[in-house]
Amino acid sequence: MSQAVAPASVPPRLEMRGISKRYDATIALRAVDLVMQPGEVHALAGENGAGKSTLIKVLAGAVGRDAGTIKIDGSETELPSPHAARQAGIRVVYQEFSLVPHLSVAENILLGQLPSRAAGVWIDWKAAARRASAALESLGFDVPDVRRPVASLPVSQRQMVEIAKAMLQQPRILVLDEPSAVLSGGDLDRLFSAVRSLRDAGTSVLYVSHRLDEVFQIATRITVLKDGALVGTVDASAIDQPGLVRMMVGRELAEIYPRRSATPADPLLQVRGLSRPGVFSDVSFDLAPGEVVGVFGLVGSGRTDVVRAIFGADRSTGAMVLDGQTYRPRSPGDALSRGVAMLSEDRARDGLILQMSLRDNMSLPSFSRMSRYGLISRLQQTVLVRDEMAEVGVRAPSIDAPVRRLSGGNQQKVVVGKWLLRGARVLLLDEPTRGVDVGAKAEIYRIIATLAERGKAILLVSSELPEILGMSDRILVMRGGRLVGEFARSEATEERLLAAAAGVVEEDAA
Amino acid sequence: MSSHPALTERALSVLARQVGTARSEWRRRWLSYVPTVAFVVLATFAAVTSDAFLSQGNLSNLFKQIFTNGLISLGMLVVILSAGIDLSVGATVALAGIVAAGLLNMLPWPIAIPLAVAVATVAGGLNGTLVAWFRLPPFVATLATMSAIRGFVYVVSETPITPNESAFRQLVASNVGPVPTVAIFMVGCFLLVSFFLRQTTMGRAIYAIGGNEEAVRLAGINVRAHVMLAYLISGMFAGLAGVILASRVGIAQPSVGAGFELDAIAACVIGGASLAGGRGSVRGTFAGVLLLGLISNLLNLYSVQAYYQQIFKGALIVLAVLARRREG
Amino acid sequence: MSSHPALTERALSVLARQVGTARSEWRRRWLSYVPTVAFVVLATFAAVTSDAFLSQGNLSNLFKQIFTNGLISLGMLVVILSAGIDLSVGATVALAGIVAAGLLNMLPWPIAIPLAVAVATVAGGLNGTLVAWFRLPPFVATLATMSAIRGFVYVVSETPITPNESAFRQLVASNVGPVPTVAIFMVGCFLLVSFFLRQTTMGRAIYAIGGNEEAVRLAGINVRAHVMLAYLISGMFAGLAGVILASRVGIAQPSVGAGFELDAIAACVIGGASLAGGRGSVRGTFAGVLLLGLISNLLNLYSVQAYYQQIFKGALIVLAVLARRREG
Amino acid sequence: SSSSGTAAPTTAKTIKIGMANLTLCCAYFIGMSNAVQDEAKNYSNVQIIATDGGGDVAKLTSDIEDLISKKVDGIIISGGPIEAAPAALDDIKKAGIPVVMVDRKLKGGDYTSWIGPDNYAIGQEVGDFLKTKLNGTGKLAVIRGGPADNSIGSDRTSGLHSKLDGTGITIVTYSDWGSWSTDGGKKAMEDLLAANPDLSAVFCENDSMCLGAQSAIADAGKSSSIVVAAVDGQKEALKEILDGTNYVATGRNNADQIGRAGLNRMMGILAGGSVPHDTVLPSPLITKDNAVKFYDANSTF
Numbered sequence A: 001m002s003q004a005v006a007p008a009s010v011p012p013r014l015e016m017r018g019i020s021k022r023y024d025a026t027i028a029l030r031a032v033d034l035v036m037q038p039g040e041v042h043a044l045a046g047e048n049g050a051g052k053s054t055l056i057k058v059l060a061g062a063v064g065r066d067a068g069t070i071k072i073d074g075s076e077t078e079l080p081s082p083h084a085a086r087q088a089g090i091r092v093v094y095q096e097f098s099l100v101p102h103l104s105v106a107e108n109i110l111l112g113q114l115p116s117r118a119a120g121v122w123i124d125w126k127a128a129a130r131r132a133s134a135a136l137e138s139l140g141f142d143v144p145d146v147r148r149p150v151a152s153l154p155v156s157q158r159q160m161v162e163i164a165k166a167m168l169q170q171p172r173i174l175v176l177d178e179p180s181a182v183l184s185g186g187d188l189d190r191l192f193s194a195v196r197s198l199r200d201a202g203t204s205v206l207y208v209s210h211r212l213d214e215v216f217q218i219a220t221r222i223t224v225l226k227d228g229a230l231v232g233t234v235d236a237s238a239i240d241q242p243g244l245v246r247m248m249v250g251r252e253l254a255e256i257y258p259r260r261s262a263t264p265a266d267p268l269l270q271v272r273g274l275s276r277p278g279v280f281s282d283v284s285f286d287l288a289p290g291e292v293v294g295v296f297g298l299v300g301s302g303r304t305d306v307v308r309a310i311f312g313a314d315r316s317t318g319a320m321v322l323d324g325q326t327y328r329p330r331s332p333g334d335a336l337s338r339g340v341a342m343l344s345e346d347r348a349r350d351g352l353i354l355q356m357s358l359r360d361n362m363s364l365p366s367f368s369r370m371s372r373y374g375l376i377s378r379l380q381q382t383v384l385v386r387d388e389m390a391e392v393g394v395r396a397p398s399i400d401a402p403v404r405r406l407s408g409g410n411q412q413k414v415v416v417g418k419w420l421l422r423g424a425r426v427l428l429l430d431e432p433t434r435g436v437d438v439g440a441k442a443e444i445y446r447i448i449a450t451l452a453e454r455g456k457a458i459l460l461v462s463s464e465l466p467e468i469l470g471m472s473d474r475i476l477v478m479r480g481g482r483l484v485g486e487f488a489r490s491e492a493t494e495e496r497l498l499a500a501a502a503g504v505v506e507e508d509a510a
Numbered sequence B, C: 001m002s003s004h005p006a007l008t009e010r011a012l013s014v015l016a017r018q019v020g021t022a023r024s025e026w027r028r029r030w031l032s033y034v035p036t037v038a039f040v041v042l043a044t045f046a047a048v049t050s051d052a053f054l055s056q057g058n059l060s061n062l063f064k065q066i067f068t069n070g071l072i073s074l075g076m077l078v079v080i081l082s083a084g085i086d087l088s089v090g091a092t093v094a095l096a097g098i099v100a101a102g103l104l105n106m107l108p109w110p111i112a113i114p115l116a117v118a119v120a121t122v123a124g125g126l127n128g129t130l131v132a133w134f135r136l137p138p139f140v141a142t143l144a145t146m147s148a149i150r151g152f153v154y155v156v157s158e159t160p161i162t163p164n165e166s167a168f169r170q171l172v173a174s175n176v177g178p179v180p181t182v183a184i185f186m187v188g189c190f191l192l193v194s195f196f197l198r199q200t201t202m203g204r205a206i207y208a209i210g211g212n213e214e215a216v217r218l219a220g221i222n223v224r225a226h227v228m229l230a231y232l233i234s235g236m237f238a239g240l241a242g243v244i245l246a247s248r249v250g251i252a253q254p255s256v257g258a259g260f261e262l263d264a265i266a267a268c269v270i271g272g273a274s275l276a277g278g279r280g281s282v283r284g285t286f287a288g289v290l291l292l293g294l295i296s297n298l299l300n301l302y303s304v305q306a307y308y309q310q311i312f313k314g315a316l317i318v319l320a321v322l323a324r325r326r327e328g
Numbered sequence D: 001s002s003s004s005g006t007a008a009p010t011t012a013k014t015i016k017i018g019m020a021n022l023t024l025c026c027a028y029f030i031g032m033s034n035a036v037q038d039e040a041k042n043y044s045n046v047q048i049i050a051t052d053g054g055g056d057v058a059k060l061t062s063d064i065e066d067l068i069s070k071k072v073d074g075i076i077i078s079g080g081p082i083e084a085a086p087a088a089l090d091d092i093k094k095a096g097i098p099v100v101m102v103d104r105k106l107k108g109g110d111y112t113s114w115i116g117p118d119n120y121a122i123g124q125e126v127g128d129f130l131k132t133k134l135n136g137t138g139k140l141a142v143i144r145g146g147p148a149d150n151s152i153g154s155d156r157t158s159g160l161h162s163k164l165d166g167t168g169i170t171i172v173t174y175s176d177w178g179s180w181s182t183d184g185g186k187k188a189m190e191d192l193l194a195a196n197p198d199l200s201a202v203f204c205e206n207d208s209m210c211l212g213a214q215s216a217i218a219d220a221g222k223s224s225s226i227v228v229a230a231v232d233g234q235k236e237a238l239k240e241i242l243d244g245t246n247y248v249a250t251g252r253n254n255a256d257q258i259g260r261a262g263l264n265r266m267m268g269i270l271a272g273g274s275v276p277h278d279t280v281l282p283s284p285l286i287t288k289d290n291a292v293k294f295y296d297a298n299s300t301f
């Protein structure tokens, strides 16, 4: 990464000093410093709940700080509101979506700055569509119709809309909080090249990601937080991945992907000709007990839809056999009663009840394990939920805290824990580690491996190639709603998977 | 782990050919047309069997009957889009009527009527203040103002006021060709609001606030001002409805308007608006207003006995919403 | 590591900020108590200046008068938690009253009363069917049934019915020591529903459905059945309120209950429930019911004239909600 | 076809008469509408088309327009709790059909004929009766109905005042409304009893409220010391009076009689007869002595 950092005579683009913030009992930030030069890509790293998003929200004027000063280009600013932050040229892609679901893509991208005529009241829709399309195109993102409501888009495309919205005008400071968690392959590359060209034009970029290889690809300096406090800021060239992990976690992480050996077995779930008109078609595969099957594909390739259909969340046609018997779930309830569970990719929309407590969220599918005659045993519930929280490493002030107050990664762990607590013979995991920190990821991988060893059949959908490669016994690749390839672990490489997913090479693997 | 043998590929492919859900899919589609068809049949039936239904007098009555709810619903829609609700519209109708009637006895109508509508708009501003600035839940805020405004109206005048003015009344009662002037006015208002909501930045902001207030705030838009605007608009339309209503019946009553809020909300929701905000359309609301008016008109034309009317009305609302929803 | 500016400068600015936040914090907290304090002052003022306020007669009146709204609100809360609304409760109150009074002239009360409540529960089931199975927006569905049930009540009996039965009536009018039996019954119902909502899987599921229906469905829980249950509960409590009310006044009127739905919703929302669902508590609702009762009681004790009562009522609701919200 | 009525028109064609009700909320108005329909059965060729305005004047106005567009021969208006509907009366006048108002005389327009009670006089009757009953001293509470029907309620209460003001009887007026209903009356009475332990009589603007008040008095164990009196002549109140309870009197406001008289008046007009413009129906005071004459266990109201 070669890149010119502005000479020292120029004041830093951003200088945050002594930023502190507390939420009731939780101290989210303790006197944190962050300095960014113009034209710098700066990574912000740290475990889940370290305070990254909070620092970003302070910078965006979305939450007030308790102490600390902020200087932009050398002059001190208050940033009392999001509006003020926008005025100061700060644009943010938040970790949790901030889109208006029923409005179109174009309107979301241009929210607050729709092109208008006649003294700013009369909207020029043609220009709006043009500008929004142009913004998406310049990023290389392929969102076909900017007039579609964002509610109808899959998570990945919503993420693109968010990014396009933030990059619309050359911002002075661009903040990306976990932008890549649901992006894969080419889209990620396109995001990076867009970031680089902004950087070259002088924008300072603050980049948050738990995918450490990305961090090293894009960032020149890295600031690490731990438990709300600053651990330090280092040059990316002066440290390697294990070193960064040590800074974040405070210890070495040996191998994050556990070693396993799958013994061949008869299939537990057989899927044949599964189709959903206009979405995916003719999907057939087997899933055996003790096996982890990865599903890779580019954005919108239909992985989520296939998984939902198997779980009975959407209607589909085709045949499925589970444990030697026909399996045709009419509802998720049906699927669960047959021992099939699904973790969905969009935790806010499908996974969590944000204002309810951790306790409630985690026990929802498992009421039968903690109740008799419909009465919940509070003690049993507490024990089960606590154990599971410990297992997946949820960090929360209390078991009764609303999940809304947890950091993004911890929310994801709640979802993972919820399904582990429920238990099932077939686990369909759609992007299970979205936004989870390295340490916790290793923990989740270990749990997945253990479950497989105990004979569970696991379908792992992921956009993160190392995760797919590290965890799967077999890998299925989807493109355009079809299964286009199957690779054994030994024959899979990043290049081959990407090629199959992008349709560069025809189906060459059996 | 499982010891059962895997099914043979052949058995599986046979299974795969069974079109699992196609049948139920077909049944669902067929069912989805039943209410639509039922409703169309009903209207056609009315037109065919009752000479009165299509008579010009009746159709013009229909319009004269719906304009109050039409105007109020229009304002209500804007508030609902912003994820609010306005229960005070009925009281505001009475307020505007009483103020207008009082003023008409002193001032010429081109001054008195706008003044009365302005007073109603101020009442809307009170709601806006409570919701946008004091962040009260809209239901509570407007329930409180509903009570307070109604009390205030009675304090202003305990008895009905008859305005000694005929120019405005004649205007309201007049027709343009065969079409009642109020109907034209109402349709004009619908077009205007439709334009406002679709073509102006303020209109779009109100939609967006109802969809995701936080996102709008983060986009640097002044949420408070736009919420305020929504309630002002609602107050204004309730005021317009109030002054026209008072002129139409020839008297302003302090008790008028009880229950108007429910009818207006019903029209919006039947028209596809969501009380959670961010969803709804002027066209749908117009359909909702028309439908409610049509139902009551039909039931009267057929001289359905009053109690049965209420039962039918309930049933027809259900049917109509089912029909609309399945269509969409 | 990054370089720091001079220590003194930094310390000063930190200090300045802290003082700033402390001041605004203090102001915020102080402001937050104003309405609470105002309200407490008001109640104390009432207790001190009006001998009548704390008289046993008045307090027992207060309880006798709020139990109708109390029971209805309790059912309403369950529906609101599930992200619904039930506008038909007022009509259901009338239905249960009329049915109970009719049956009491034929059957002993331990059979007649449960039957009447069962009929009301069936009416709730109708709402549940429309909302859970036909997926109508709750506002529209229950507005339709409100109209239909009211019509049905008049078809059953357009005149008031006086039950020739005194045992149940005496029970309703009786006291346990100085406390009215209906008050004890109401409090019992609140405790029961509180337990239901907190300690049973069904109660938790209803909360969760209001928070995120899709997440609940994907957790394998039968959403429809639970939504149905919520409306059944609402119908049942409206029915209980109806039979007790009819017995209390000694006559069942088909017209009773108009507007009860708004009072019940108000009690829930004042008590912190969100009409978007998933939020609200039994305790808050109890406070809401009590507060609405208290406001009307105080205004009457001070013989505030009716019209001004409405104005004050509105103002006090606003004040009370501000007080509650700032506290929480 | 022959008719049993008094002055039926001679034509054989069906006569359509509109019965425009402002509201069919309550027994009183329902009773009046039913009386019209029932009385119409005495004429073989009369069809009644009843509408319900649901308490909304605008709806009443359009109901009347509907009736006109249905070409009714005459319209009877039961105006319920409103004061005026000038536009509706104008429309009827323009259409050239006769209109008979029953019970409520709407202001601000021409009408053919009105039949109804004199509420002020009824209030005076009850006032006189209570003055005697209380021997000119004591404390009397008044429960008022509400804004929805304020003019007739005010007439009744003013009538009462005109007879009691200046005597030894103190009058306390309940500050809120009794909402014309039994439960409203009961609540009002409970509040009144809490603040005024020394009441000796209660006057309500209608019987429904006093039935509730009576039950509150019974709950408080004061049936022997407080008498109640009201206006309307509702069946349940007559029963109480007949039974000799503390419900001592009511001023009769007979919906049934008014409704029937209204229809007959309309038939008279249609037959071309000349009729009085305004007719006040006598409203006798009903007490224990004469209640048996008025009580009909099967009547609607």
Ligand SMILES: Nc1ncnc2c1ncn2[C@@H]1O[C@H](COP(=O)(O)OP(=O)(O)OP(=O)(O)O)[C@@H](O)[C@H]1O
Binding pocket: A023, A024, A026, A027, A028, A046, A047, A048, A049, A050, A051, A052, A053, A054, A055, A095, A396, A397, A404, A405, A406, A407, A408, A409, A410, A435, A437
């Ligand atoms: N609204 C809130 N109320 C209370 N506590 C909060 C709130 N938001 C965040 N927190 C707490 O503040 C701390 C920091 O959270 P933050 O979201 O900044 O973490 P993060 O570094 O972004 O983590 P992640 O990698 O999981 O996104 C956490 O302990 C979290 O529980």
Ligand SMILES: Nc1ncnc2c1ncn2[C@@H]1O[C@H](COP(=O)(O)OP(=O)(O)OP(=O)(O)O)[C@@H](O)[C@H]1O
Binding pocket: A142, A143, A144, A152, A153, A154, A155, A156, A157, A182, A279, A297, A298, A299, A300, A301, A302, A303, A304, A305, A306, A345, A463
């Ligand atoms: N090119 C496209 N344009 C618009 N929408 C698309 C496109 N491709 C797919 N979709 C939408 O995306 C959905 C399929 O994506 P799905 O979420 O199942 O795929 P995925 O492989 O899981 O991708 P993602 O990583 O985005 O979740 C479909 O519902 C479809 O509506």
Ligand SMILES: [Mg+2]
Binding pocket: A052, A053, A054, A095, A177, A407, A408, A409
């Ligand atoms: Mg975060």
Ligand SMILES: [Mg+2]
Binding pocket: A154, A303, A304, A345, A430
């Ligand atoms: Mg996906």
